[in-house]
């Protein structure tokens with residue numbers, strides 16, 4: 001379990017992490033979401049004592065990181081920045097880490113097999129592809145067989161096979177009863193991986209809730225309509241007690257929240273109203289996430305060219 005209590009980090013006049021309080025529990029994958037610059041990496045670095053909080057605290061199974069005697073046995077982490085010496089082989093990199101935490105040499109071969117790097121273990125890691133580098137980072141995180149695992153943007157730059165592999169691995173670690181904490185700025189990826197969500201924006205907590213609750217709340221469905229006879233269409237719907245609202249995003253488009261497309265089509269046909277579009281829609285989770293974090297995005301892309 002990871003407990004974060006009023007955690008705060010200030011860089012000059014920038015408040016990167018702002019009084020964050022949440023708990024990451026065992027037995028599930030917890031997704032840590034936020035737009036770029038939200039403070040995810042800074043929070044994770046403070047969890048590992050790589051950065052000192054301005055205020056507040058983090059504990060790993062009840063203790064601050066620096067009080068853990070052999071930290072790799074408690075918490076394993078894959079961070080964004082690569083910390084592998086490029087001239088070292090994968091095997092030697094892991095052996096060096098194992099020895100600093102009194103982990104037996106046999107475990108090095110075990111984790112190399114687990115991540116599928118056994119055949120390239122004696123090659124210098126400087127020549128590794130991005131996917132191989134990620135696998136090596138994960139091997140290092142698993143080395144001490146820790147109960148807590150933390151991954152910062154683990155699927156960044158990976159191909160679909162690599163993404164699927166990491167997702168499956170995280171879920172199986174959670175099924176073993178471990179605490180798995182993974183950051184991402186992609187809602188769609190998290191929806192497939194995590195059971196619980198922590199969302200932050202500009203260093204502040206925006207949501208802490210189970211994934212299915214987030215999906216229930218945000219998977220708004222509606223019927224999208226376009227017609228050259230909008231007044232006749234709205235009358236036909238109103239007569240049946242159905243309200244259509246003008247789309248906020250597109251002119252000439254109407255939306256019926258939770259509408260039944262077949263029924264709407266029949267009502268229009270009965271009055272001879274021409275329809276140019278009648279389509280059931282579901283708002284995506286990505287859209288819901290973007291709305292939730294809209295006010296907390298650091299840099300918006302311009303819409304004008």
Ligand SMILES: Nc1ncnc2c1ncn2[C@@H]1O[C@H](COP(=O)(O)OP(=O)(O)OP(=O)(O)O)[C@@H](O)[C@H]1O
Pocket residue numbers: 011014015016034035036037038039040041042043185298
């Ligand atoms: N060492 C530092 N010195 C000054 N500012 C920093 C430092 N590290 C991070 N920041 C700032 O703190 C804020 C949070 O950054 P952080 O990297 O934690 O965000 P993030 O959510 O991990 O973003 P991303 O998804 O882009 O990796 C940003 O505004 C960043 O510019």
